[in-house]
Amino acid sequence: MVFSSTVFLFAFLPCLLVTYFLSGERYRNYVLLLFSLAFYGWGEPKFVFVMVAEVTVDYVAALLIGRCGGRNWRSKLLVALALALNLGLLVYFKYTGFLLQTLNAAFHTEIIIPNIVMPIGISFFTFQAMSYVIDVYRGQVFAQKNPANVLLYVSLFPQLVAGPIVRYSTIAQEINNRKTTVSDAAQGLERFILGMAKKLIVANNMGALADAVFKLTVLTTPVAWLGAIGYTLQIYFDFSAYSDMAIGLGRMFGFHFEENFRFPYISQSITEFWRRWHISLSTWFRDYLYIPLGGNRGSWLHNVFTLFVVWLTTGLWHGAAWNFVLWGLYYFVLLALEKFFLRGFLEKLPRLFRHAYTLLGVIFGWVLFRSDSLRGCARFLKAMLIPHVDLHGMDEFWVYVGRFWPFLILGVVFSMPVYDMVRRNIGAFLCVKVGDSIAAGMKYAVLLGLFYVCVLFLVNSTYNPFIYFRF
Template identity: 40%
Template sequence: MVFNSIFFIFCFLPVFMLIYYLVPGKLRNLLLFLGSLIFYAWGEPVYVILMLFSSVFNYYMGTELERLYYDDKKQKLNLVFAIIINLGILVFFKYYGFLLDTFGGITGIHISHPELSLPIGLSFYTFRNLSYLFDIYISKITAQQNFLTFATYSTMFPYTAAGPIIRYADIQEQLERRSVNISRFGAGTELFIKGLAKKVLLADNLSALYAGICSNTQMSVLTAWIGILTFTMQIYFDFSGYSDMAIGLGKMLGFDFNKNFDYPYISTSVSEFWRRWHISLGSWFRDYIYIPLGGNRVSVIKHIRNILVVWALTGLWHGASWNFVLWGLYYGLLLLLEKFVLNNLLDRLPSWLRTAYTMVAVMIGWVFFSQTSFSALGHYLGALFGIGASSFADTTALYYLKTGLILFIISILACRPGLYQRFRRLIQQKPAGALLINLILLALSVAYMVYNSYTPFLYAKF
């Protein structure tokens, strides 16, 4: 089941929310747990067993880690065991084919293997459960003794498929006690509609435009830049749209999830971009990989190593393909360049020029992300800079620029905070007008879902 479907919006969600608000508070975790299993099993009936195993296993390991608090050696061994099991499952389903193909490419020994479908949200709930164990180990939290409460956290459907990576520490109290009321429900509904509109009205149309551009065997320089601008906007509205919907659903259920995006395309440096993009993943790698490796409180050589390790792993987390590793290392090198070479220079530049530099760097990065084969990657990067391009500009480029102009203008405005700040003021001054706008966005989104083919969320496959 997915958020951007007629069935979810008009069948599952209203029925579930009606029951959720009617049952006593002490039964809401049970209802949320069962509803999450139904939500997940709707599209992954077999892999729901894997999700349940993850919940049971990590619940038990959490209690063991706390029980062994005064036995450091045994506690550490149990943590290592839990990490091996969690990552072993992730590697098997997500990376085993990639590892076998890489081994075959190096040795010439090719091992045939069946293609396994990736369980939806596996990377997200694996990292979510690992953060729970890590926080117990460092005594940030105490282990949850009630299995139902932990299972509710582990399987909750708003963030099951594509995050954000919510940490147990952030919602620990809300799992036990939370308030649900019409005001919170209204705020969540508004955020859900905003995310749905981002996905359906912007990201899906940008996706169709980008697919058309990539279908051209020969590109002009201008076509290549229009194409990667299209993907840059598409992935933002697709993923931030999902995050908005997840956070909105959380509010409807009485939870306050931390934001996952903070207008990343207004950043004035690459380091600022990564403080604003996929915030939950960036903070996860910072707290559980970068800082334990020593962070920046080590020698320069080890600091460089730490950054490159974190970013190689960040890239690999996104997919079982070398282009994602290259994408991660590309950002690692950019961050090192900013830290050790460009830091003082960037500070002296005007903000608009720093934003332009950041956007060009990010757009080039999305080429590494979107082109999964080395040949396609090399071809597209070359076309951006005139290598192998048919010309600087051609009629194809002008066609895409003309047909996508209004979409580009709306997208550029919508990825900046000004539009939303005006909307917030409208809510305060004229709530009826804000309600009308939300109803129009919902109606347009539903109409688009009815008359166009379904387009999955990009990050659901990661």
């Protein structure tokens, strides 16, 4: 089930809201838990048991670690066992096929590759479960005694299948004691509708453009660049839209998730880009891998090795394929160059040049990320970098521009913090001119109209995937 579907919008969410707010406060966590499990089990019910089994092990491990008191050998053994199980499940479901294919290719063997279906969102909920056990071991949170609350933390439906990766410490107090205010509900509804608009109006249309171009067997330079820009906009609006909707839904039920995107395409360096893109994943790797490996401590050679491990892991986290491995190593090279050689040079450049350098680096990275094979990636990059233009290609280019230009413009404009500035300025102006209550009414009338437009796009489109569901 996806947020931008008629089943979710007109059946699941209304039923949940009615049941949740009619229930007494002591039962609301159980209502959320049951609906979250139903949400996850909608497509493939058997994988609910995989998630519940993983959470059960982590719940018991955290409870035992809490009773051990301190970082003694018993606690370390329990952490190691819990992490081994979590990572073992992740490797089995996500990487078995990739590992066996690699072995077959490297050693010319004929090992039969099993057809293993990967549970949706396993990368996300596994990282959440692992962070809970590690934080209990570190003494940053207390072990939760109620197993239903631990399961709720991991399975909470807004962030379950595509993030953001929520730390237990972020919502521990709200799991046990929270109040849903009118202000929270209103802000959550606004955030949800805006996220849905980003997804249905911009991301889906940019996805249709990118898919059309990446399927072409003959590429000219203008068409290749158009497709790369289309995918660059698609993946941002697709993933940030899901995060917006998740944050908005969480707010409706009294949970305050942290931001996952802060306009990454306005960055002035690759380093800044990764401080703004998929923040919950970047900080997860920083706190649970980069710093434990030594971080910035030690020699520059050790720093390089640590960066290499983190970005190799980041690439593998995104997918079991060589293009994802190379994508991670691509960013390792760029970030290492910035960290050790380019920082001073970049700071002296005009903002426009820094921005152009960053966007070009990100766009080339997304081509590697999107390509189905390394050969296809090389072909696409060749079309972008070696000028090739013919009459048919230009006709094709203008056909795509004519079809998608409104969504390209919307994507470029709203990848910048335009909406926030417009909302603040117009909101302040209207509050002065017509009063707070009328201004608020006008805002929600606009949001209602935007919701109606989203529904029109939804019912008239058959293209509605979420990219990060497969990670």
